[in-house]
Amino acid sequence: MRDSRFFRVAVIGAGAIGQSFAASLFKEHIDEISFLDLRETPGFLTDERYGRLSRIHELVAWRPDVVVECAGHNAVATIVPQVLREGFDVVLSSVGALATPDVRASLSSSARVGGSRLIPIAGAVGGIDALSAAARSGLDVVTYTGRKPPIAWSGTAAAQEVNLDELTSPQVIFAGTAEEAAIKYPANANVAAAVAIHGLGFEKTTVTLIADPTIRLNCHEIYAKSKSGELRISMSNEPSPGNPKTSWLAALSLQQTVVNKVLGVQWVT
Ligand SMILES: NC(=O)c1ccc[n+]([C@@H]2O[C@H](COP(=O)([O-])OP(=O)(O)OC[C@H]3O[C@@H](n4cnc5c(N)ncnc54)[C@H](O)[C@@H]3O)[C@@H](O)[C@H]2O)c1
Incomplete structure (x- = not known):
């Protein structure tokens, strides 16, 4: 107190x-x-x-x-x-x-x-307490999927590989480890990093990033399988009133x- x-x-x-x-x-x-x-x-x-x-x-x-x-x-x-x-x-x-x-x-x-x-901080994602508690029993797999509208990926590496303006369906723009994701998408690394440091680390956490023209909000999904059970977290975050690139x-x-x-x-x- x-x-x-x-x-x-x-x-x-x-x-x-x-x-x-x-x-x-x-x-x-x-x-x-x-x-x-x-x-x-x-x-x-x-x-x-x-x-x-x-x-x-x-x-x-x-x-x-x-x-x-x-x-x-x-x-x-x-x-x-x-x-x-x-x-x-x-x-x-x-x-x-x-x-x-x-x-x-x-x-x-x-x-x-x-x-x-x-x-x-846990930041824009939830379930970090449960993930780090589950890590004490031994984690077998941790995956993080970040799904954002195409505009959120403008100015990133995705813009060189995909025509973001013309997407009509969800498109995977990255699949790899949390460490690789942070190098390729540094401005979007916060959630993947929070998941990595509380779970399996940067090299063993699997990350998928998606440009999705069917959504308005930034969405985060975490899946973890551990000796103590499974965990699924799904979040949809409104932007901060002061900065559209930051989750409130x-x-x-x-x-x-x-x-x-x-x-x-x-x-x-
Ligand atoms: N953990 C999460 O989930 C999460 C989510 C969103 C943002 N963030 C982090 O929070 C940071 C701040 O977000 P924001 O929306 O307030 O950004 P912002 O761009 O609105 O503000 C950043 C401020 O920091 C100042 N600044 C930049 N570099 C500095 C330095 N070296 N020394 C002193 N001041 C400096 C800038 O002048 C600016 O005023 C982001 O850069 C991001 O890394 C974390």
Whole structure:
């Protein structure tokens, strides 16, 4: 249960997820929020309720209780290791960055040096708790299928291989491991990575990505077979009001992780 002490959070990335985080939790659960963002002065950052940090050393000097990352893979590779080394726990939104072995190694050695914790969010997908519990009994197979409308794949490798504008039926645009999927589709790697790190790992998790002109929402399906039973999860996610490429649920998952896992607020009926 949370005590009544003062709680301050540094947020790396003031985009759709960062703004929604502040709007939902400021004052109700968090007393002070400061943002570190590469962009100079986006409108949101002139909001005087929030602090502004322009360098990592300012973040360190501000002594937040926890640091929240919602900035992207580059921030995970460059900023997050430094923050972990300084001894601050980091809640990670850009889970897809963990698909790169060098990034994983750098984060885990930094957390060891700093005595800090890296806390990845479940993000846009559910059932992660059941998947990681089932992993304790031994997983035989884990598959993830990501199905999105063709427009969601524009600007990705799929656009070079398939005429996305003329699709009339679902088309598989990728089949392989979670590791290969993250390399070929880095901007879509977050869900596959969440499934991989809580299940069979990047090399043994099978991923299928589909461009589907018959759907409006981003759909995620997970299948796992373990000694303790089978698991099937199916989700259809509305986009975030602030960023059509981000699932609304990802922003909510970050809030839930900080409130329940970091602040330790328990739901009691
Ligand atoms: N886990 C999930 O399921 C899931 C789902 C959606 C998005 N995400 C991750 O969350 C991230 C944020 O999503 P969003 O919708 O808020 O994106 P967004 O583009 O709206 O905002 C990102 C913000 O981060 C800032 N930024 C980028 N690189 C930075 C850096 N190196 N240092 C500081 N600031 C930096 C940008 O200026 C921008 O303001 C995405 O990049 C993605 O990796 C995760």
